[in-house]
Amino acid sequence: MDLDPQPGVGFADAVRAAPVLKGILEEAGLTPYVKTSGNRGLHVYAPIEPVRDFIDVRHAVIAAARELERRMPGEVTTAWWKEERGERVFVDFNQTARDRTIAGAYSPRARPGAVVSTPITWDELDGVDPTAFTVRSVPDRLRAHGDPWRGMAEHRGTLDVLLGWWERDLAAGIGELPYPPEYPKMPGEPPRVQPSRARKSAE
Template sequence: MASSKDAVVLEVGDREVRVSSPGRVVYDATETTPQVTKLQVCEYVAALAGPMLAALHDRPTAMERWPDGWHEGMRLATGPRDPDADGFYQKRLPKGAPDWISTARITFPSGRTADELCPTEAGHLVWAAQMGTLTFHPWPVRRPDVDHPDELRIDLDPQPGTTFADVRRVADTTRELLAELGLRGFAKTSGNRGVHVYVRIRPEHSFEDVRHAAIGLGRELERRDDGVTTAWWKEERGERVFVDFNQNNRDRTIAGAWSLRARPGAPVSTPLTWAQLAEVDDPAALNLHTVPERLADGDPWAGMDDDAHDLAPLLQLWETLPGGELNFPPDYPKMPGEPPRVQPSKKVAAHWDDAGNRVED
């Protein structure tokens, strides 16, 4: 590691990555964790580059950037026209990026395109961290074929009134269901209160098919556990764990494996074996300070690429379980068969026909 005035240069593989303002505080100290500087974030990413690249390699990846670090009260932008936000998603590679940073061209639901960071080496990740990236948000596709996902992502999102123990229970039921169908799931914490379960799949289906597979799985989980819901509208979810099927849409991403999260204590979205997950009581204990030492026992996601599964069993659940199509996010165009995008408590039956179309007065 070489240093220069007000900067540090990290040697990352064959690259030298300049880290400006290395002493900037990115995370404040908490009762249980010391403060974290920008240099420590970059060093964390460099140290975990191997397993991070195993999860991110060749995937278009949005950067969740916090240029001034993350501190209590800071806010993530809700859209491109939110100038008062402190953090934001960088979906297009910023101007001035080094010419050795690789990209992939992706297409948004609107039809617009962007050249997005596509990590292929450790230096790419450390450069992104130097730019203030805390969380990497990879697409479920790889650069050779950006229109056909090779990952099914099951986002188990605890609703108010639920505990992490509830999420663990639902995650284990998910593991059992997948195993019954001949599929192997891999778990990680979200870095907050949730759990993500990944399944490697053959890249031969559309985003819509993968989303339907997630709905089918969610509906079977609802049948097995009354603490699970696929209700899109928050007012209908109750104190249950929500299977967020819409995270499998085009341009929807979740925190990448080993990514830091913008929360107190520098928590990490941490891959775990199923046995390890069963022992986690407080996911906040998995953070920048504790996670690197866990890798001494190996990468819990090693072997994920050994088998690419067929989605047919989950699509069969989608076809056979009742319920039909569910709502898409509000920024999506109206999709075929989609229910009305009206909060149930605000829907007046007389204003809608049986097909879910609004009837003009």
């Protein structure tokens, strides 16, 4: 799950949201891990049994993202359209759509200093400086401390609880969200047009 600070907020805001998301995923029976994105945000992963398709995974992520938004409504948003996000941390649920890419663990980013998207422990989160993780510093970090994600694959969970939350929201009339623009129209998807343009068309 991609915690992406929007203009007006920054890395510290993603840091505040991440432990709340951790708690939500743990409530759902999952074991969360965190890493810096190599930019302004954080990526939270939870290993799962490989028994679900991309749509189920995306729906589970949406369910968790909506729960995070409910608990931090002034700080977190699931709004796909940028004009609706405001100065909040966007949970980019579409990063789990099929064929989407995301910076992998230990991948350098094309940014000043050659910063690296770096796994960290949850205990490190409050004091972490994402710009300190570079192609020069990360090898020494690994030699000194090891990989915080070592053994991740031994903690695979299921999406049953999150998909139960998805079904609960569907029953309450809270359904599908827009897919990325390059996708074909998907079942149940709302109109793929930004709200301001839809209003102008209606007028």
